[in-house]
Amino acid sequence: MTFLEKSIVKKEILEMVRTSRLLIWTVVCMIIGIVSPLTAYYLPDIISAFGATENIAISFGKITYQDSVEQYIKNFGQIGTIVLILMMMGSVAGEKVDGSVQFLLVRPVGTISILVAKFVSLLVLLVTGLLGSMLTMGFYTWYLFPGFPGFRFIYANLFLFLYFFAIGIITIAISASVRKPILAGIGTLGVWLLASIMGAIRSIGPFSFAKLPEQVIQTIEGFPFEWQPIVGTAILLCLFILAGTMLFNRWEPND
Amino acid sequence: MDTQTIVLLLPLIILELVLKIICLRDWLHRERFKGVPKSAWLLIFLFINLFGPVVYLLYGRKTDGDY
Amino acid sequence: MAIIEVSNLTKRYGSVQALDGVTLSVEEGRVFGFLGPNGAGKTTLIRILTGLISATSGTFRINGQVDDGSKGSFGYLAQQPSYYSWMTGRELLDLSGSLYGMEKNEKGRRIREMLHLCGIEEAADRRIGGYSGGMRQRLGIAQAILHSPKVVFLDEPVSALDPVGRKEVLSLIAILRERTTIFMSSHILDDVQRTCDEVAIINKGSIRIQEKTKTLLRLHAQPIVHMEFESKTAAHQCLIQIMEMGLHATVSDFTVSISSETYAQESSRILNLIGNGGWKLEKLEHQEATLEDVFMHHIQEAGDDLS
Numbered sequence: 001m002t003f004l005e006k007s008i009v010k011k012e013i014l015e016m017v018r019t020s021r022l023l024i025w026t027v028v029c030m031i032i033g034i035v036s037p038l039t040a041y042y043l044p045d046i047i048s049a050f051g052a053t054e055n056i057a058i059s060f061g062k063i064t065y066q067d068s069v070e071q072y073i074k075n076f077g078q079i080g081t082i083v084l085i086l087m088m089m090g091s092v093a094g095e096k097v098d099g100s101v102q103f104l105l106v107r108p109v110g111t112i113s114i115l116v117a118k119f120v121s122l123l124v125l126l127v128t129g130l131l132g133s134m135l136t137m138g139f140y141t142w143y144l145f146p147g148f149p150g151f152r153f154i155y156a157n158l159f160l161f162l163y164f165f166a167i168g169i170i171t172i173a174i175s176a177s178v179r180k181p182i183l184a185g186i187g188t189l190g191v192w193l194l195a196s197i198m199g200a201i202r203s204i205g206p207f208s209f210a211k212l213p214e215q216v217i218q219t220i221e222g223f224p225f226e227w228q229p230i231v232g233t234a235i236l237l238c239l240f241i242l243a244g245t246m247l248f249n250r251w252e253p254n255d
Numbered sequence: 256m257d258t259q260t261i262v263l264l265l266p267l268i269i270l271e272l273v274l275k276i277i278c279l280r281d282w283l284h285r286e287r288f289k290g291v292p293k294s295a296w297l298l299i300f301l302f303i304n305l306f307g308p309v310v311y312l313l314y315g316r317k318t319d320g321d322y
Numbered sequence: 323m324a325i326i327e328v329s330n331l332t333k334r335y336g337s338v339q340a341l342d343g344v345t346l347s348v349e350e351g352r353v354f355g356f357l358g359p360n361g362a363g364k365t366t367l368i369r370i371l372t373g374l375i376s377a378t379s380g381t382f383r384i385n386g387q388v389d390d391g392s393k394g395s396f397g398y399l400a401q402q403p404s405y406y407s408w409m410t411g412r413e414l415l416d417l418s419g420s421l422y423g424m425e426k427n428e429k430g431r432r433i434r435e436m437l438h439l440c441g442i443e444e445a446a447d448r449r450i451g452g453y454s455g456g457m458r459q460r461l462g463i464a465q466a467i468l469h470s471p472k473v474v475f476l477d478e479p480v481s482a483l484d485p486v487g488r489k490e491v492l493s494l495i496a497i498l499r500e501r502t503t504i505f506m507s508s509h510i511l512d513d514v515q516r517t518c519d520e521v522a523i524i525n526k527g528s529i530r531i532q533e534k535t536k537t538l539l540r541l542h543a544q545p546i547v548h549m550e551f552e553s554k555t556a557a558h559q560c561l562i563q564i565m566e567m568g569l570h571a572t573v574s575d576f577t578v579s580i581s582s583e584t585y586a587q588e589s590s591r592i593l594n595l596i597g598n599g600g601w602k603l604e605k606l607e608h609q610e611a612t613l614e615d616v617f618m619h620h621i622q623e624a625g626d627d628l629s
Contacts, residue, residue: 007420011406018408020277020312027270031305034267042260079305086313099404103414103465106372107421108393136266144263252375254335 005113005120008104012121021087022125028083029129033136036071041144043067065145069153069220072137073213076160081167085188087125088171090181091118092248097180102253111248115176115241122168130161149220156219163212166233167192173244179251207232274308275300287317325350325473325503326371331380333366333527340366342527343380348520350472353499355518355535356507357613359621363527364507365401368477371505372398385472394422397466397502401477403458407451411442411461414450415468422469436464440494456487463494467502474498476506480513492517515539515613523620530620535613542616545582548607549596552576556601563595582608 016022040063095101104114134157142148170191175184192210199208206228215225278300288296296315300307326348333341341363348354358364369375371382373393384392405414415436419429437443440460445453453461459479466474479495480488495517498504508514514521515535522532551557554576561573564580569588571580585592596603
């Protein structure tokens with residue numbers, strides 16, 4: 001990282017703090033880390049409370065930490081993804097709309113440096129949030145369920161991190177390509193849905209980045225992870241970064 | 256509800272309250288809002304859990320710098 | 323030496339020709355006024371020169387450099403400047419200094435100097451989001467000149483301000499003229515005339531004329547001396563006598579008007595004549611020539627409707 005990029009990264013991180021993005025994301029992550037094990041633990045009680053009135057007998061297997069992890073992945077895959085897209089969709093497009101992006105563009109700063117700084121600040125955001133969720137999720141699951149493999153859980157979060165890194169980069173890249181934040185949001189949602197649908201196709205499915213969260217479960221269970229989603233994600237991100245940089249270069253203010 | 260449940264739920268309630276208090280403090284000092292009127296934003300972040308405060312903090316606040 | 327050289331620059335938006343072969347050059351150390359009605363292409367040219375948009379054809383050099391190479395040698399203030407509202411003024415200047423690769427101590431010293439020069443010391447540690455229009459504009463000038471650039475582009479620096487703010491910013495620009503070359507666009511004639519050494523008039527995407535302000539005024543507009551008398555009769559009698567001397571003058575009510583040049587040459591004879599006639603002179607007024615005549619002339623030459 002050059003000196004130049006360092007000062008833009010500083011700006012990005014300061015922005016995340018002042019606009020309360022860092023706080024929002026961390027709190028959301030911590031909430032997910034609490035809700036997931038609690039839902040898994042109390043689900044039989046909740047369902048039987050409803051089921052009892054309808055006179056249906058429901059039987060459950062023993063609830064384990066695996067159910068907790070499954071909830072964690074599911075909640076992050078949905079709520080986490082949407083919150084992250086909401087947070088990042090304005091990252092470049094928002095600055096185009098209010099005109100502040102011109103401050104950097106008239107200075108000896110390449111568009112690629114601007115994007116790199118956004119990616120680095122995304123890393124900081126994700127690490128902070130995931131540390132928060134690992135803390136709450138780790139504690140609750142360890143407390144409520146026996147035999148929780150804490151160390152493998154920490155390691156498994158790397159896949160969740162990679163998944164959100166992909167979502168974040170795609171959002172920023174689309175945000176750099178379009179004129180309005182809402183378009184970046186819709187675009188990323190589209191890519192996300194496509195990747196999820198693609199995941200179901202046998203031939204190319206394993207390469208979808210939507211497969212990354214599943215690796216968390218696999219890793220916690222001690223199985224080796226699959227390489228396909230990692231390679232697929234890497235290729236996809238390169239394409240998005242390339243296209244995003246090119247389209248960002250071609251953007252012109254037109255008011 | 257037993258004591259254990261209440262203690263376990265407490266951090267969740269605190270985190271949700273933290274978000275709502277941040278929203279409320281901002282909402283009280285702000286005059287200009289995006290999208291919907293001031294009173295509607297209050298209802299949104301008070302009664303929609305998690306997503307209410309998130310959407311308010313990200314997109315409900317009109318920055319003073321806007322023309 | 324020409325610090326800005328623009329050669330045959332065009333910009334086309336679909337079927338709209340925003341710039342149509344603009345050629346001009348600006349000497350180092352000048353305050354250059356870029357004058358034209360709204361929509362003439364002023365902002366388009368400045369955005370091309372600052373690298374925000376690309377030209378359809380043509381070339382330009384700033385400080386002898388092209389494209390991105392020129393970015394270190396200019397400062398820019400947009401027509402409606404927008405800065406990160408969550409930052410403080412001081413933080414914005416600090417970021418700007420870092421981006422130009424300024425050394426830490428030098429940066430700190432320059433920031434203090436700029437805050438003082440632009441009169442925003444008190445607001446330096448407040449969020450930009452709460453700045454007034456005038457403060458934002460002064461911060462805009464501070465961020466444009468922080469790194470001591472060779473050229474400063476100011477796009478309509480005062481048009482959005484109230485009269486007090488305008489006066490403040492114009493006097494700030496007058497201070498800057500000793501430090502750097504200024505390229506300033508405006509549609510307000512009076513500001514350009516008072517501030518700029520040299521003027522180019524643009525209309526419908528092409529340059530109508532480029533000339534030193536003084537030359538332009540001498541060639542195309544006339545300064546005038548007005549002599550106001552106590553009565554209409556005195557004014558008329560004086561006019562007749564002046565005409566008899568073979569000089570050109572006009573009269574309206576109590577006032578006889580004569581070109582400053584003529585007056586300068588013949589002042590003793592004219593004053594003698596007034597003394598001999600026994601007419602009482604109430605007021606002798608010297609009126610500067612204005613760019614307005616020149617501007618109107620060049621805008622209307624193109625057959626435009628100035629509504």
